[in-house]
Amino acid sequence: MRLSLVTGLGLGLAAVLSACVTINIYFPAAAAEKAADKIIEEVWQLKDGQQAPAEKPADTPAETPAK
Amino acid sequence: MKKLLVGFMMIVSMFAANWVAAAADLEVNTPAISALKASMQGRHGQLSPHYSAGAIGLTKDGMIAVKDATAVPLKDRGALNGLVSAENADRANLYKEIATANGHPEWQGDIQNTFAGRWIDKAQSGWWYQGAGGWVKK
Numbered sequence: 001m002r003l004s005l006v007t008g009l010g011l012g013l014a015a016v017l018s019a020c021v022t023i024n025i026y027f028p029a030a031a032a033e034k035a036a037d038k039i040i041e042e043v044w045q046l047k048d049g050q051q052a053p054a055e056k057p058a059d060t061p062a063e064t065p066a067k
Numbered sequence: 068m069k070k071l072l073v074g075f076m077m078i079v080s081m082f083a084a085n086w087v088a089a090a091a092d093l094e095v096n097t098p099a100i101s102a103l104k105a106s107m108q109g110r111h112g113q114l115s116p117h118y119s120a121g122a123i124g125l126t127k128d129g130m131i132a133v134k135d136a137t138a139v140p141l142k143d144r145g146a147l148n149g150l151v152s153a154e155n156a157d158r159a160n161l162y163k164e165i166a167t168a169n170g171h172p173e174w175q176g177d178i179q180n181t182f183a184g185r186w187i188d189k190a191q192s193g194w195w196y197q198g199a200g201g202w203v204k205k
Contacts, residue, residue, distance in 0.1 A: 027177040028091075029177075029181065031091060031092055031093045032093055032174075032177065032181040033181055034092070034093075035092070035093040035095045035165065036178075036181050036182045036185040037185055038095065039095060039100075039104060039161070039182075040185055040186060040189050041189070042104055042108065043108050043111060044111060044189065045108065045111070046189060
């Protein structure tokens, strides 16, 4: 009884760990795109994901993301 | 013994939850990344007219390059080259910092490729970028 419990837990653990490894081995392309968009919008000071007029980089607060 | 195992399982599942969260969103809020963003944001005001004039453009590898130096007066070309070099240094560091902040330095190239596409996608019309066959006006 105890042995089967331990074996079961061990198998479950192995499944959980392998799932983690699977998630982390591959490059998270969607998350990277999201992160890139956020950073680009901050660096170029784009509003609402649209092309902002670049002539007046005015006195916008430095680090606050628009959304 | 059983209690010990259950406790162990709980700890493991907590870590697993962290890993899943990390996979869903990339970590981009480190001091190094913030500093690079601020530096690039400050430089963008100077670069912006050069993008519009076609003097510089976005490369397909997520950097910028001088496309047509004759679009700026001779006396300003040195400064333009300096701006481009400084911007590219920041960009290279940004890609590296994002990869290391997420515990995967080997992702640097993938991150750079992702940014390459997104910079071009978000560029203003009239700016130049490198397509498969050379410079293209957006």
